[in-house]
Amino acid sequence: MRGVDGLELSAKRAEYLKYIFNQGDVVRTTDISTHFSVAPSTVTKTLEDLARSGFVEHSPYHGVRISRRGREYARFLIRRHRLLALMLSRHGLSPDAACREARSFEWYVNKSVVDSICASLGHPVMSVCGPIEHDTCCCCPADR
Amino acid sequence: MRGVDGLELSAKRAEYLKYIFNQGDVVRTTDISTHFSVAPSTVTKTLEDLARSGFVEHSPYHGVRISRRGREYARFLIRRHRLLALMLSRHGLSPDAACREARSFEWYVNKSVVDSICASLGHPVMSVCGPIEHDTCCCCPADR
DNA sequence: GCTAATGTTTGGTATAGACCTAAATTATGC
DNA sequence: GCATAATTTAGGTCTATACCAAACATTAGC
Numbered sequence: 001m002r003g004v005d006g007l008e009l010s011a012k013r014a015e016y017l018k019y020i021f022n023q024g025d026v027v028r029t030t031d032i033s034t035h036f037s038v039a040p041s042t043v044t045k046t047l048e049d050l051a052r053s054g055f056v057e058h059s060p061y062h063g064v065r066i067s068r069r070g071r072e073y074a075r076f077l078i079r080r081h082r083l084l085a086l087m088l089s090r091h092g093l094s095p096d097a098a099c100r101e102a103r104s105f106e107w108y109v110n111k112s113v114v115d116s117i118c119a120s121l122g123h124p125v126m127s128v129c130g131p132i133e134h135d136t137c138c139c140c141p142a143d144r
Numbered sequence: 145m146r147g148v149d150g151l152e153l154s155a156k157r158a159e160y161l162k163y164i165f166n167q168g169d170v171v172r173t174t175d176i177s178t179h180f181s182v183a184p185s186t187v188t189k190t191l192e193d194l195a196r197s198g199f200v201e202h203s204p205y206h207g208v209r210i211s212r213r214g215r216e217y218a219r220f221l222i223r224r225h226r227l228l229a230l231m232l233s234r235h236g237l238s239p240d241a242a243c244r245e246a247r248s249f250e251w252y253v254n255k256s257v258v259d260s261i262c263a264s265l266g267h268p269v270m271s272v273c274g275p276i277e278h279d280t281c282c283c284c285p286a287d288r
Numbered sequence: 289g290c291t292a293a294t295g296t297t298t299g300g301t302a303t304a305g306a307c308c309t310a311a312a313t314t315a316t317g318c
Numbered sequence: 319g320c321a322t323a324a325t326t327t328a329g330g331t332c333t334a335t336a337c338c339a340a341a342c343a344t345t346a347g348c
Contacts, residue, residue: 010305029325042307044326049305061314061325091231092260105252113245116236154334173296186336188297205296205343 004073004111006080008053011107014077016046017055017066021074026063075133080114081106082127087117095128148217148255150224152197155251158221160190161199161210165218170207219277224258225250226271231261239272 009017019035020027029047033040051058055070066074081099084106088098118124118134125132153161163179164171173191177184195202199214210218225243228250232242262268262278269276 012306030323038306039308040325041309041327046306048326063325087235088257088260091264093257101254101257104254105249108249108252110245110248113232113237116232120235156335174294182335183337184296185298185338190335192297 004076006076006109006111006114007107008073009050009055009107013046013050014107016043017050017070017074018077020056020064020066021071021078026065028063075135076111077106078130079118079132079134080109080111082130082132083114083118083121083124084109085129086121086124086127086132089128090121099129148220150220150253150255150258151251152217153194153199153251157190157194158251160187161194161214161218162221164200164208164210165215165222170209172207219279220255221250222274223262223276223278224253224255226274226276227258227261227265227268228253229273230265230268230271230276233272234265243273 015036016032019032023031029040029043032047033043036043047056047058047064050056050070051064054067055073056064056066058064081102085095085098085102088101089095093101118132123134125134159180160176163176167175173184173187176191177187180187191200191202191208194200194214195208198211199217200208200210202208225246229239229242229246232245233239237245262276267278269278
């Protein structure tokens with residue numbers, strides 16, 4: 001995660017990656033196109049891009065599998081989302097609203113900002129929409 | 145400001161509007177193109193758009209002047225920026241970093257979220273990069 | 289009050305991202 | 319091993335942003 005600023009992927013691509021990560025194993029084009037309600041061909045193109053950037057391994061006609069890099073990045077995306085949602089909930093939003101609203105702008109928030117927020121919240125382990133892992137956080141030796 | 149969610153303008157357009165608002169009177173195409181380092185024709189096109197949406201009054205060859213609607217909206221943009229910057233500074237960012245980082249994602253943050261943050265910070269009157277006005281805040285009778 | 293310099297707009301082009309349909313290709317289930 | 323289902327390819331649309339060159343309008347100098 002060194003040299004990562006969290007803005008490498010557009011919102012849409014990041015959502016695809018998150019979805020692929022959450023599915024675990026091999027994900028089929030149709031799964032993604034159904035989930036996001038877009039045409040399969042749209043998915044194929046985006047997948048090719050994600051593969052070109054090394055976030056997934058795409059074997060045509062057989063689906064995609066997340067790469068090591070993609071896995072790390074997806075974990076960061078999830079950690080960012082949950083930290084921002086938690087922050088919003090500390091600023092008066094209901095858990096649901098916090099989670100929903102975080103989705104709208106999280107894609108534009110730097111890793112360094114996320115790390116600051118994480119520290120200011122005392123490296124919390126639980127957010128309003130799930131646990132927060134700290135293996136991609138600046139405070140963890142593994143990341144240094 | 146009723147019916148406004150803060151996402152009406154793209155980041156670029158909102159920046160143009162903010163600049164025009166800050167300049168006060170009539171602003172010339174060249175001023176804007178110099179400020180943002182883009183070609184004058186790019187500015188003209190964007191200005192036409194802003195005029196079409198009612199944020200500015202554009203009299204060709206004579207510059208633009210902000211409209212009533214634009215003025216209100218610009219005030220909201222500034223209030224949003226300063227509240228988010230203040231929030232970031234409360235989460236460990238230096239004043240400079242808070243202001244800079246807020247710029248990168250503020251464009252995607254809803255008015256309702258801004259209002260919540262405003263309330264949670266106790267409707268502050270000063271941020272890290274300038275005063276915060278509350279005439280566009282949900283807490284003010286003028287807005288109801 | 290005309291001309292030259294300056295400022296602005298018009299029209300055309302480009303890129304990136306996201307999306308689509310239709311046609312072609314590959315895989316899979318009997 | 320063939321029909322059907324899944325997937326990719328080809329070719330296109332649309333929006334936002336940006337650029338340039340050429341045409342045009344305005345202003346300033348004389």
